[in-house]
Amino acid sequence: MKKVRFNYFLSAAFCVALALGVVSCSSDNSEPKIPEEPEPEIPEKPEGATAYITKVLDYMPAVGQFTNVLPQYEEGDTQETMNQKVLEAIGNDEGGMITLGGFGGYVVVGFDHTIKNKKGYRDFRVLGNAFYSNANPDPNAPKGGSAEPGIIMVAYDRNHNGKPDENEWYEIAGSSYTDCKSEAWYDKAVAAGNDVNTYHNYEITYYRPETEPAGAAKEYIRWKDNQGGGGYKEKNAFHKQSYYPKWVTADKLTFKGTCLPQNGIDESGKGTYYVCYTFLYGYADNELNASDDSAIDIDWAVDANGNKVHLPGVDFIKIYTGVNQENGWLGECSTEVKGVEDLHILEQDIETRK
Ligand SMILES: [Ca+2]
Ligand SMILES: [Ca+2]
Ligand SMILES: [Ca+2]
Secondary structure, X not given: OHHHHHHHHHHHHHHHHXXXXXXXXXXXXXXXXXXXXXXXXXXXXXXXXXXOOOEXXXXXXXXXXXXXXXXXXXXXXXXXHHHHHHHHHHOOOOOOOEEOOOOOOEEEEEEEEEEEOOOOEOOXXXXXXXXXXXXXXXXXXXXXXXXXXXXXXXXXXXXXXXOOOHHHEEEEOOOOOOOOOOOOOHHHHHHOOOOOOOEEEEEEEEEOOOOOOOOOEEEEEEXXXXXXXXXXXXXXXXXXXXXXXXXXXXXXXXXXEEXXXXXXXEOOOOOOOEEEXXXXXXXXXXXXXXXXXXXXXXXXXXXXXXXXXXXXXXXXXXEEEOOOOEOHHHOEOOOEEOEEEEOOOOOXXXXXXX
């Protein structure tokens, strides 16, 4: 009975609002939205909080030349011990490095506090090992070198259960979220024949190799995507370990996400000098760690339909390799992660992009 009266009250309030022109509605009699709870006040520098990763919730690299090496797999390792090795490498300002392998490979990390979304400012930075090339055969080329962009997802623990729930994740929309026409290397990538599309809801499956070749192999690990693409990932002569995560018992691995335009170009024309060009902003392992454009504003987050969302802060971050591309002897484009920094705790004020 109570509920009926409550609904009646809401409907009445809604009619008043309509009359005042406060809300609009379609012809159906849908209930008005109950206003969301007020935004919690997140402190910039919670007492005793560290600026760095304190938890690794999950780590699953895709196929890659540093998979099973960064971090090192040892006989008997499990998902749990691999997560622990990742924490020892990139947690607590340790400065170590992990690989995420090819497209889709990911790590999910957490903190001992909520990283505040400070209005008008960037809030955190994902550290990678991106650098600029110093001998690009094209002297007029834009910034590039080793940019291996990872997509960044953020979650605010809205229901306070200490976990990132499926409906709490949002993607940071970087500069090529819609397309890469604003990237300085767009024309070069088109001329090189790269796939310059951005695919949302991209999906790729890698299949466990039937045999493990001792050395280089062209047709090593079979893959297939949901865009009609497929083929084999190569094993190169420099890295001879298995490229398929060894603690995984499944015979195939599927990864989903946003697949970015291919940014790697063979500038030598003969396979000796590859340049992976830098995206403008919004990715991991894409810009120098010292550059403002490796820093992220939580207000760049969007929902699955690309609509902007506002989060009061972030409790969990997921990073996954965003490009599916092989670059000759350099190997696959694979995001590396060296840590995450809360810019507010470190007192680094970096304004958002204008
Ligand atoms: Ca912000
Ligand atoms: Ca949660
Ligand atoms: Ca890298």
